[in-house]
Amino acid sequence: MANEWIAKGYAVRKVLKILEISPSTYYYQYKKEEKSVSEGRPIPGYSLTKNGKKIPDEQIQEWLMELISGEAGVYGYRKLCLRLRSEYALQINKKKVYRLCKELDILQPQREVKFHYPRKLARNRIITESNQLWEADIKYGYIEGEERFFFILSLIDVYDRSIIDYHIGLHCTGHDAGQLVQRALFKRQQFERETKPVIRTDNGPQFISLAFQKACETFHIEHERIPPRTPNMNAHIESFHRLLEYECLRRFAFHSYADAYHEVAEYMDFYNNRRIHSSILDLAPNEFYQRNQTEELTIKEVRL
Template structure:
């Protein structure tokens, strides 16, 4: 190519000067390494801290007869020799269909929202609803909300209305903590995690969050969390008692399926 561009000569003359046959100029490699690249990529994702030898012997154990030099050449071309930073990965999440429970306390959905006060401090809102009647069970507010505070909210609900069979939530650090998982195991509660990047697998609480953001977070400026808690309590009571939910036949959550606390249920049963 250099001779042809510099001296304006043809392919035949350039090949003769370089001592090459014209067939070498027209030759194109038919080697296809796509399958090998795919295999090495798969191994690099599954075992990001391992080296070439382990990848090569894993390939051989699977019955693939690629030559060691060829595997090493592709390994170097892919720059797998350089150690890559890798993050902790979530275990595989099974897709759980979003079903409508027939009874209260069968499945609760939980999620976090965030906003800021007028002085710029960030706040978090922890929402819990019952999937059966879409009742807002809790909308707790705090400047921070670690797993310990999540458990405090759930303990308060347990004392008031009991515990659910299932909890549906995303893969946030509060829900992945050992503290939260151990609490659920201790109370025989199954955790149903949504798949990463699939918020609509928790669609009931996502819909609730939309109303909450439109009516509270986007509608008011709050100076402190105490002011916000008062407004949220008023809104939650109105939502549970008066919000016409289209999927509930335009009935409010408590109208569709009322809930009694332990004390009220005791007095109702005793006459």
């Protein structure tokens, strides 16, 4: 009743006096009605190491997948929390580890189905030309002005060193990874080829997802994953991401996502078209790839 009169323009104190309601009672009820349900403290999206470095939740989830793929596969979230603290110097509590494990569907009762499809381990290969083996991985950048991370998913040809395509975004899912592979197949005109490139990745959540599995099946490409703690088997994309870190990400304090997107896209263009590589005859990756289509350029075979 009081709110109806007040909404019509009557003075609050006058209405309360007529209805014999104390101001304290009215304002208490008003605030109670207007107060929305508390959502709690917002999730920051990262955890800190002992030296203060911010580690995004997605990287922590990748570490969790590596842990349960190895000898820690019998552990529950509490012991996984201890391993994260000891091996990665993370300042993280068991409640957060529980949440991350639940998002990955790897809590103890469901561990027998932790992978959506059987893992095909990477094997030793000898690469003698382009479009035989592509490696994919994710790099995390940080936007200081917005205090959040962004994702850079890159796909490299291990023979000609080209970044065939990439994804930059504030999120990165298995669907995004599948679309990246599709674009790369179009760019390299591989859809009609009987033998398509093999895609090699680590065990990140995006690459073990059902969406990425379906994409690989749809495009009829072989997807293999490296064993945990063997980044040397993904050496070329790891090497590229080190260059991206030192030559781009560390040089800028990004104020916005648009700022970060612009600088990373500029670096991708520089890397592909102007940055020379001694392993490909001191040519830029795209130049080497284009010339190798019409000339016989001889370089060392790639063993990995």
